[in-house]
Amino acid sequence: MPAIQPLPYMPSYADLIEVAYKKERVSGRRMARQLGISEEHGLKKVMEKIAGAQPLHIFIDQRRQEAADAAAKIVTRKQEKANARIAATAMPDPNAWLAWFDGASHPNPGRMGIGGLLKNPQGELVASISFSAGQGDSSEAEYLALLAVLQAAVDASPHKLIVYGDSRVVLDDVQSKTRGAPILSSHRTHARQLMAQLHDVRFIWIPRRKNDVADALSQQAVILPSSYVPP
Incomplete structure (x- = not known):
């Protein structure tokens, strides 16, 4: 049946x-x-x-x-x-160096400007970064800004570094265990080479309003002559 x-x-x-x-x-x-x-x-x-x-x-x-x-x-x-x-909002490690980065592109894609700053544990400004970076989109500008602050940190050789940025694309990409976006691969490789020279690096996303100084430096850099050479 x-x-x-x-x-x-x-x-x-x-x-x-x-x-x-x-x-x-x-x-x-x-x-x-x-x-x-x-x-x-x-x-x-x-x-x-x-x-x-x-x-x-x-x-x-x-x-x-x-x-x-x-x-x-x-x-x-x-x-x-x-x-x-x-x-x-958490209090950072009192022994950590602090860095902020931001990139701008006007229009997008268009003329890029990068901004960043690095402070030592005593709150003293060690590096202020503001460079024109040629032509590209906002993600590339953000990555170039990250490379600049990482290079400044390598030069200063901090024991511990906390990096703040408002670009989820770049922060996710540089920390990803997968291959990430192919178009950003060369920047990701360079960033990780710099990170390998640092003892302890931590990345924290912050909203744009809390990244105002780096943002101002990147916006200022858009109108500067194209003199930036990646570190």
Whole structure:
């Protein structure tokens, strides 16, 4: 006797409403008025058309998974921001040297300026960096600024260094254990070579408003002559 195959799951109106976008619900109501059918059947026809050859219940499951993934990303971003706020407001190691970097590009891509500063544990300014860096985009400008402060730190040879920046792209890339963005690979390689010459380096993301001095130095550098040569 052949096995009895279970009937496919039939989505309810509540299922459709749960995953339908606003414009799809509007289209369903419009179709219901035009065809003289219920809003449930109108929405079902709209969703079936979007799903195409895919069974509607599988399409709904995919929409639910997409929503769950998006919610998880939001939670992760909020946690990252919370961690960054904690790190930014925490008292730094009193024995650590502190560095800030920022890069600007006007327009983007366009003329690049880099800015940065390095302070010793006593709070004394050891290096102030403001150079024009030719043509490029904002990510390249940020990386060149990071290279400049790392080179200044290598020259000063601190026992411990904390580097602050507002570029998540660069901070994530330089710390990534994977290959990272190919377009930034040469800068990443150079940065890690400099980091290898330092005893202890820590990177902390901060919002732009807390990176105002380095930002001002980079904005100032945009109008300077193109004299920067990477260290």
